[in-house]
Amino acid sequence: MDVAILGATGLVGQMFVRLLENHPWFKIERLVASERSKGKKYKDIAEWPSGDIGEMEVEGLGDFLKDPDVDLVFSALPSSIAGEVEEKLAEKTPVFSNASSHRYEEDVPIIVPEVNGDQLKLIEVQQEQRGWEGFIVTNPNCSTAILVLSLKVLSEFELKKVNVVTMQAISGAGFKGLSALQIFDNVIPYIGKEEWKIENESRKILGLDFEISAVTTRVPVSHGHTEAVFVELGQDTTVEELRRAFESFDPLRDLKLPSYAKPIVYKEIPQPKLHRELGKGMSVTVGKLGKINEKMFKYVILGHNLVRGAAGGSILNAELTYRKKVI
Amino acid sequence: MDVAILGATGLVGQMFVRLLENHPWFKIERLVASERSKGKKYKDIAEWPSGDIGEMEVEGLGDFLKDPDVDLVFSALPSSIAGEVEEKLAEKTPVFSNASSHRYEEDVPIIVPEVNGDQLKLIEVQQEQRGWEGFIVTNPNCSTAILVLSLKVLSEFELKKVNVVTMQAISGAGFKGLSALQIFDNVIPYIGKEEWKIENESRKILGLDFEISAVTTRVPVSHGHTEAVFVELGQDTTVEELRRAFESFDPLRDLKLPSYAKPIVYKEIPQPKLHRELGKGMSVTVGKLGKINEKMFKYVILGHNLVRGAAGGSILNAELTYRKKVI
Amino acid sequence: MDVAILGATGLVGQMFVRLLENHPWFKIERLVASERSKGKKYKDIAEWPSGDIGEMEVEGLGDFLKDPDVDLVFSALPSSIAGEVEEKLAEKTPVFSNASSHRYEEDVPIIVPEVNGDQLKLIEVQQEQRGWEGFIVTNPNCSTAILVLSLKVLSEFELKKVNVVTMQAISGAGFKGLSALQIFDNVIPYIGKEEWKIENESRKILGLDFEISAVTTRVPVSHGHTEAVFVELGQDTTVEELRRAFESFDPLRDLKLPSYAKPIVYKEIPQPKLHRELGKGMSVTVGKLGKINEKMFKYVILGHNLVRGAAGGSILNAELTYRKKVI
Amino acid sequence: MDVAILGATGLVGQMFVRLLENHPWFKIERLVASERSKGKKYKDIAEWPSGDIGEMEVEGLGDFLKDPDVDLVFSALPSSIAGEVEEKLAEKTPVFSNASSHRYEEDVPIIVPEVNGDQLKLIEVQQEQRGWEGFIVTNPNCSTAILVLSLKVLSEFELKKVNVVTMQAISGAGFKGLSALQIFDNVIPYIGKEEWKIENESRKILGLDFEISAVTTRVPVSHGHTEAVFVELGQDTTVEELRRAFESFDPLRDLKLPSYAKPIVYKEIPQPKLHRELGKGMSVTVGKLGKINEKMFKYVILGHNLVRGAAGGSILNAELTYRKKVI
Structure with missing residues (x-):
């Protein structure tokens, strides 16, 4: 074609x-x-x-x-x-x-x-x-594309509330989007409309009406958005069970699509520099999974903003x- | 002396x-x-x-x-x-x-x-x-020193739950703590024991037993810890009222201590590069205050990790x- | 006034x-x-x-x-x-x-x-x-302002030939002059007209007609231009004598000008991060002085491009x- | 094997x-x-x-x-x-x-x-x-490995004198060689023994006894050493002729070695971020070639320090x- x-x-x-x-x-x-x-x-x-x-x-x-x-x-x-x-x-x-x-x-x-x-x-x-x-x-939107892969998995445990903080790469703003003096040695907690997009696109894609709120920041990283997520589920579960759910999530496996890669890879400490290229940029990396209480968990997710995210x-x-x- | x-x-x-x-x-x-x-x-x-x-x-x-x-x-x-x-x-x-x-x-x-x-x-x-x-x-601990100033203000509105994500500066790890190749172009969502410290020190300092959970990350910033906070309060309030509470918080004003500075400064978009030196490093900066629902709010806070934080x-x-x- | x-x-x-x-x-x-x-x-x-x-x-x-x-x-x-x-x-x-x-x-x-x-x-x-x-x-021009302070000293030993390579800070290009993706993790050996300016302004300021050639580069440093210089003199001398000449150079000392600072400070390893603010940005730092042969020497000089350089x-x-x- | x-x-x-x-x-x-x-x-x-x-x-x-x-x-x-x-x-x-x-x-x-x-x-x-x-x-040594490829070409024009300033990447110092606070926002004009190595190894490899002097610096770049070179030749020549000589240099072409790549690529503005991976890291890039006078020229060369350089x-x-x- x-x-x-x-x-x-x-x-x-x-x-x-x-x-x-x-x-x-x-x-x-x-x-x-x-x-x-x-x-x-x-x-x-x-x-x-x-x-x-x-x-x-x-x-x-x-x-x-x-x-x-x-x-x-x-x-x-x-x-x-x-x-x-x-x-x-x-x-x-x-x-x-x-x-x-x-x-x-x-x-x-x-x-x-x-x-x-x-x-x-x-x-x-x-x-x-x-x-x-x-x-x-x-x-x-790039941050949403990465995040919803994990939220889809969590929706099996009844998704109730999500608080997410993004640490987004410079390339998300385009080639001339950020001047070196602005972002060098800095964190800028403002990306226009990004919070609204994450909140509304996530709900539309999942077709679910859960609470979700985002704080979005720009960090001095070239490529790869990192997101720290707090999530409240409707069902009790464990870190082990969630990890298994993340790792076994693979709905496209049998379709033989040319750009297919395993959607979620688990690493103890996900880092843009080490993991953004996994699956040629199509895999997102989840890690730092922790339990806060019976129904509340936290984790970190990252993905390549220009590949999986765009x-x-x-x-x-x-x-x-x-x-x-x-x- | x-x-x-x-x-x-x-x-x-x-x-x-x-x-x-x-x-x-x-x-x-x-x-x-x-x-x-x-x-x-x-x-x-x-x-x-x-x-x-x-x-x-x-x-x-x-x-x-x-x-x-x-x-x-x-x-x-x-x-x-x-x-x-x-x-x-x-x-x-x-x-x-x-x-x-x-x-x-x-x-x-x-x-x-x-x-x-x-x-x-x-x-x-x-x-x-x-x-x-x-x-x-x-x-x-440095992240806690910055965070609790804001939590003290919020405790007037009955503090119920806090989710915080830190984006901490390189200097928090000491002069040789991080090699350039580790943190350059990277976000590392792991700082040993830091989450535990934030959670437990905050409760001890405030003398309150609220829920608090942290995800801590290291970012390529020389000095200044930035923290994104989601908070659930026991009382209804507004962004305006909270902002006033942050800005009017000043319990030491009359003590004439040599290192005194106004503890909290409000800026729309707090950024380590622009604001870490405010009050010679003793003021923390709060901003990006937003309302999620009647009792849930989010904001960003930052402070100089070696001055206010140490x-x-x-x-x-x-x-x-x-x-x-x-x- | x-x-x-x-x-x-x-x-x-x-x-x-x-x-x-x-x-x-x-x-x-x-x-x-x-x-x-x-x-x-x-x-x-x-x-x-x-x-x-x-x-x-x-x-x-x-x-x-x-x-x-x-x-x-x-x-x-x-x-x-x-x-x-x-x-x-x-x-x-x-x-x-x-x-x-x-x-x-x-x-x-x-x-x-x-x-x-x-x-x-x-x-x-x-x-x-x-x-x-x-x-x-x-x-x-900023690079020249820094360089000529050292060339003035060297002119006492008859200046014959200068080869200089600049490593210039981002702020020299203005607030929006360089996008973060351009200069992040990069050295850009091109700054429009800069080589011509250094060569011609140096000769005009010193009022001497010596050979001078420059290669100018931009490096990921916020403030402070560093320059590596090779110089051929007409007279034999020693590293010690040159160092004394640099350190004793101070023609404005007695004029009591408000912005006065000692023009040249000697440090073994001059570095923008450590030395650009010396003399409130008005002192340049010379170091790494070495002898190549009887009449050829090399050294490194740096200064604050927005202060001494502008x-x-x-x-x-x-x-x-x-x-x-x-x- | x-x-x-x-x-x-x-x-x-x-x-x-x-x-x-x-x-x-x-x-x-x-x-x-x-x-x-x-x-x-x-x-x-x-x-x-x-x-x-x-x-x-x-x-x-x-x-x-x-x-x-x-x-x-x-x-x-x-x-x-x-x-x-x-x-x-x-x-x-x-x-x-x-x-x-x-x-x-x-x-x-x-x-x-x-x-x-x-x-x-x-x-x-x-x-x-x-x-x-x-x-x-x-x-x-990594800087020499890159430099001598160009010096070999120039030796056809009788090499008399070389002044070189290196801007070397962090990875040249090993994984823990440089702490982030040392090199972040900095240029460090000191690399132990590096100047001596460049000067002596270049002469030994080329088997020629020309004058060569180096100033070596570390810059905040992850991979890729950039070098600015001033060279005096024994024969008159032109920028065009030198460029052709660089571009046509290819002595291994017919040997079918698995790691072979064209040794020298010419680009107007060589930059580590854009060119260090050329030829899978085995090609060096030459550019910014300029004439100072009949027999003196200047140029910039860069190469991947861990690949071509090691x-x-x-x-x-x-x-x-x-x-x-x-x-």
Whole structure:
């Protein structure tokens, strides 16, 4: 299938390119970016080196929209322009979007395959209601994508309340998002709208109405979001039982998706520097699991914000959709 | 009053020196360290430059103990040796200790002047029970010293449950505590015994039996511990009322202690790089105060781990003790 | 004397404010910045906290130029606009500028007081030629300001050839100059025009025509430029003699200038973290002095790029000018 | 061929393991470390995760020496013990050593295959003189290994004088070599004996007696040494000609060595973060080439200190030796 990547020169866009470079199902046919990059070779504007794709010429978004003839679109557009562009494309073409623009619409699913792959059925509703041949499927915000994998496991024990503190990497803010003097030797406990996104996206993805509250911070780490979680369950359980549940969680194992990796790996002391690349960035790491009382537990989880938390998650969504023959 | 600083060459010891260099009440008479440093000039082993004190000669601990003739001892000894040494000294001399060795003994107070200065009355009990002329007063672990200032304010609203995640600075582990390759580009969610200390010291200092659970992490920040806190109160209140309570908290104002600073400063987005030096490191900064529901709130607090969290806290304890004429 | 600071909200502008806050001769009367900052309180746009000055209102540059009634102007304007603005102001008012716009004009001196204070005599030439009542005096580029202090000393031994490699701090690029992902875990051996500036400004300031070549790099350090220097002299000498020459260099000692500090301090291993604040940022540190052969030596020098290398240097220029009764 | 890795748990030792894990000629049979690690699984003591090798048990050095039955030894031992151990092993076995212990002995070659592969002929001399069946071949110090690749190219233009400033990565000091507080926000212009090593090893490897002087510094970069070089040549040339010479340098191209990569890559602005992994860490990057005058040039070079500068260089030495049928 021929695919286009929108916003191909941003950090998430570049990660889409890296992950799709040798993909067995999807072939990068078009690299689309802002007018500023139009006509340039990809290797001359991408920070990360790459192979053959580096020789491809980047198109302006305007030109692409005049003739968007591909089988599939991956969108890493900024939210400010993703809304309109993606809707237009979805009239004819499947769009897998990392933007937040459509996430909160009722007929647009936010998918994490291991958690709520069944909500791909919303595609049909969406096509009917909107009269589209294509559709929009979103993946969640990066912190949520990581967190909900663990919450899905915990939901077997009746999820009642979640308090989460994130320690998010610099790359989550984009290439120029944070100046060195701002974040160097610092922790910044403010990321715009992030708390709201974590709280609301988690509930939508899990389809459950539990209490959840987040404090989000930026730390001087290049890649990999770490999250410390306190959770209250409805059922008594033990650290051992929870650990087993985390380790045995593997709903996609038999689907043979190209981007598949074991979703959760357990390590005593999860650390971004050591574990963010596990499963090529698609595995999250859980650890420091502790019991507070019969029904309250704490743990730490981390994952690669640009892979599992963005481009990789979106590609896994497309793979699942393809496998289920929706496309 | 003539004072000795034990463990004068470590990070906390050096902070004691800096803070006492021009102190109006306490005069550094003796600098005591391990045998390795014995006989050297202070300026040749201290990382931080300093003035006249740099010319003083460092004594070995063994020599000091043979003739510990000072009015007051500040101890920045490692816990492994502080236990025995401090007990011996306390037979004759007041000891203000940053070590954890005696913190959990019933007749030894852990003091944060703004929170539980009244517990200095334990000194009398301690002297009677142990037959000492001197005594031991401790200050809490660095994360606790910062946190309890806010919990004291919240206790006016009936403290029921606290979940706290710390993001602690490198200097909390001592000068050689963390190698650059370990913590560079990393978050390490493990600090030995720290969670236990925070939970138990907080309850002892406040004299309250509330639920408290901590996850402690190390982040690549030089100085300043940041803590994200979720708290459940027994009484309904509002963000505005809590903020006012934080800002008006100032129990020591009228005591004219030399190290006094307003204990809590409110900033929208507290950050170690911008705020750790407020009040010369003695003020903690609270911010990001938010309401989760009627009785649940969240906020961020930070403070200088070597000043308010260690040497500065210990000196304030000595000042309060002196002001109250216990010494 | 009433002074205005132009470009008061940038990093150099803020350093001017800090250094002038309690200055005995100069009083900050006007804070001038771009239209964007106009009308705001200084404390609401400056990254660094400050005292009373924080309450002052910032003026737009346009408004200021309509009525620039002060005794002295310090300019931290970007070069792109400094040229024209400073010329206009200099018709009536002394301007001490950190911008590069006028540095290379024949009748504008680049002053480092300890090196070429006598070139203040160019002011008279400038006023005559241009028909101005005021004048423009510049300070050099930050790396040069640090380097030439040592080259002045070496010129006593006949300076023949200099090879210098700079390792420059992030703050030299301004608050937003470098994104965290660019410089984090990196060395970037490119700083636009910097090599040319070092080579040409050094020769102009010293008034000597020696060979000099620079390689300039950016390193992940917040403040403090470090420079490694190879130098060929015309006379034989020894490490000991050179060290004595560095340490005894102190031409301003008797002038009682408020910003005076010993210009050169010798330390075995100069390091930005330990030594950038020496002399309140006005002293540079020389060390690692070694002999290659009879006439070739190497050494390391470092200094605070925002103080000695920018605002502090400019203020020292104004103090010297005032002391010499030019103003 | 069955190989043993001595010092397998240090940073260089771990890099040997990584690079040999799927090597077509060499099979890791024995992992040898200090007594402290004896009997542990490799994965439990190595910071870097690895595959099957992680299950191997680590031997103590004492046990290994009793029965060192392998075809080849790679030594990443600390210099303090490498001297004696390597000599004993070399009686029977080829030893490729990253330690400096034997580098300066006349009959022990320091090899960089692209530069002086022909000096492998010293092996025969060594065996004869010492009565050994095995031998010792060393690779240079990390900074030298990178630098000499460029000096070899420049020697075609008659090398007269070199001034080099290194900006070396933290990992060059070993896992615990630098504490975070030492190097964080700092440049440290001191690395024990490094200047001497660069100067003397470069001359020995090139077999030329040119003037060379180094200043060595440590910078807060995880991996990748950057070096700024000033060079005086005996022949006139141009930047273009030098660049062509760098780019066309490729003496090993036709030997089909498993670790082969193009030795020198040219990039306008070489940076450790972007280029240290080129050629899987075996390529060095040259750039910022500039002309000072007819015969003086400057450039920047960087390479991966643990790969080209240590384990990778040593493995390439073994491959070349094997290809030339010395083993």
